[in-house]
Amino acid sequence: MFSSIGRTVQHHITRCINDSHYAAKTLLYSSIALGLCSHVADSFQLGKNKKIEEDKRKYLKYYQLTEGFVSAGAQAAVGLAVIHDKTQNFIIKNLSKTSKKLAKTLQESIVKKNVMKLSSLIAAVVMAKRILVPFIVTPLASLIKKEINPVAKEDENRENIFKIGKYKVDYDHD
Amino acid sequence: MLIANIPNNYYKKQINFGATRKPELVKKVTGFFIDNIDKILKKGINQTSSNIINYAGRALFPPLMILAGSKFTHEDEDSIKYSMLLSPLNACFSLITTLGVTLIGNKFVDKAAKRGFLGEFFRNNAQHLSELKNISALSMTFLAIPVTAKLLSWSLPKVMRKIDDDIPIPQNLNFNIYAQNLKPQFRHLTGENRKNV
Numbered sequence: 001m002f003s004s005i006g007r008t009v010q011h012h013i014t015r016c017i018n019d020s021h022y023a024a025k026t027l028l029y030s031s032i033a034l035g036l037c038s039h040v041a042d043s044f045q046l047g048k049n050k051k052i053e054e055d056k057r058k059y060l061k062y063y064q065l066t067e068g069f070v071s072a073g074a075q076a077a078v079g080l081a082v083i084h085d086k087t088q089n090f091i092i093k094n095l096s097k098t099s100k101k102l103a104k105t106l107q108e109s110i111v112k113k114n115v116m117k118l119s120s121l122i123a124a125v126v127m128a129k130r131i132l133v134p135f136i137v138t139p140l141a142s143l144i145k146k147e148i149n150p151v152a153k154e155d156e157n158r159e160n161i162f163k164i165g166k167y168k169v170d171y172d173h174d
Numbered sequence: 175m176l177i178a179n180i181p182n183n184y185y186k187k188q189i190n191f192g193a194t195r196k197p198e199l200v201k202k203v204t205g206f207f208i209d210n211i212d213k214i215l216k217k218g219i220n221q222t223s224s225n226i227i228n229y230a231g232r233a234l235f236p237p238l239m240i241l242a243g244s245k246f247t248h249e250d251e252d253s254i255k256y257s258m259l260l261s262p263l264n265a266c267f268s269l270i271t272t273l274g275v276t277l278i279g280n281k282f283v284d285k286a287a288k289r290g291f292l293g294e295f296f297r298n299n300a301q302h303l304s305e306l307k308n309i310s311a312l313s314m315t316f317l318a319i320p321v322t323a324k325l326l327s328w329s330l331p332k333v334m335r336k337i338d339d340d341i342p343i344p345q346n347l348n349f350n351i352y353a354q355n356l357k358p359q360f361r362h363l364t365g366e367n368r369k370n371v
Contacts, residue, residue, distance in 0.1 A: 010295055013305040027224050030312050035228070037316065041323040042264065051331040056253040063257050099204075105212050117219045121227050130231040131239055138243035138257070 020113035021083060024120050028079040031125055032072050039068025058149055063141040070137055071129045079124035083116060091119055220304070221311040222276055226269070233265035256334060260326070263333065267325045271318040272311075279310040 016023045043064035046057060081087060092115065096103035105111050237258040244254045287296045287303055296302050 006293065006295075009306070009309070012309075013302055016305050016308075017301055027219070027221070030221065031224055031228060034225075034312075034315060034319075038264070038268070038319050038322070041319050042260075042326060045323040045327040046330070049327045049331070052256070053252075055250065056256050059249060059253040060256055060260065064260075099208055101208055101212065105215065108216075110218070111215045114215045114219050117224075118215075121219070121224050125224070125228050126231040126235070129228075130235040134236040134239040134261075135243040138240050138249075138254070139246040142247045142249045 020109075020116055023113060024083050024116045025080075027117055028075065028083070028120055028124060031121070032075050035075070035129065036068045036072050039064045039071075043068070058145055059141060062145045062148070063137060066141045066144060067133060067137045070140070071133045074128040074133055075124040078128040079120045082120045082123045088112075088116055088119075091115065218304070221308040221315075222273070225272055225311075225315060229265040229269045233262045236261040252338075255338070256330065259334060259337075260330065263329060264322065264326050267329075268318070268322045271322050271325075272315045275314040275318050276311040279314045280307050283307055283310050 012026075016026065043061045046052070046064065047061040049057060052060070092106055092112065095115070096106050106115070240254060240258050247254075283292075283303070283306060286292050287306075290297060292306075296306060
């Protein structure tokens with residue numbers, strides 16, 4: 001059992017050191033999985049929290065869920081496009097034009113690997129996940145919330161009788 | 175006589191001050207960035223650095239983009255304020271928890287490698303050890319996710335009420351409203367003080 005796990009870990013590590021595409025893809029997939037897990041956990045915890053009002057709680061819940069799934073797709077698409085050889089060659093060409101120092105260092109294989117990692121992370125995690133996705137998700141989450149939870153339900157009114165705050169009675173205070 | 179004491183280069187220095195200094199400053203700034211980029215690219219990019227990029231992006235950009243996207247919805251202003259606050263708060267908490275947890279994991283890995291628990295593959299190879307630390311950091315950040323989610327759901331309404339006083343307390347928990355709507359004769363039966371009402 002432990003020996004098989006050790007072998008797979010050793011195989012993964014040797015492949016990460018030798019293959020630059022594999023190393024960049026592991027970072028990308030790990031960031032996708034982390035983002036999805038954190039968004040689902042946040043939506044689960046916010047859905048339970050009764051210190052926030054019902055409408056806002058539901059909106060936050062569906063906002064987190066939609067952001068998690070949409071960002072996972074967007075990250076995968078953008079990140080895999082950036083890791084491709086043609087885009088990498090384009091990036092290295094343009095970077096080497098800026099200064100002679102950078103052009104020298106960019107010829108090393110370790111630096112090329114790190115450029116691939118960093119460019120994929122910046123494009124996928126910052127540009128796609130944090131700039132594009134929130135702009136799309138804010139209207140989308142309210143649409144999903146309205147479709148899943150239509151506003152007026154007759155059954156809820158029975159429960160609301162006990163919430164006296166909704167039916168304010170105007171007694172004469174002193 | 176006073177004019178004669180002033181050195182000849184005085185005015186020239188004053189005039190040339192702005193003209194010569196600016197390109198030096200620009201060169202210094204660009205050189206500083208290029209040197210640092212070289213250092214970063216030679217050193218390597220770990221799981222922790224990718225986490226820091228992720229949290230920095232999460233703290234800075236989403237509130238602005240939510241403001242831009244809120245024009246296309248008819249959602250309440252308060253719920254959009256909540257969603258704007260959500261991402262930077264989550265970034266702060268997750269940065270603290272993951273950095274703390276990964277430091278513990280790295281120390282544990284180093285000690286285990288020195289004593290020889292991990293085998294000969296990791297004993298004297300820094301490259302293999304650094305890749306193993308990436309795996310440990312990933313697993314530890316997965317473990318830290320539920321803690322950050324609980325911290326976020328605990329802190330979000332408190333922070334929101336400090337920023338905006340107008341946001342109402344939900345009606346399920348507010349027992350004072352129950353006391354408010356009773357007749358003053360029966361108000362003492364609820365157990366609430368009158369000052370709180």
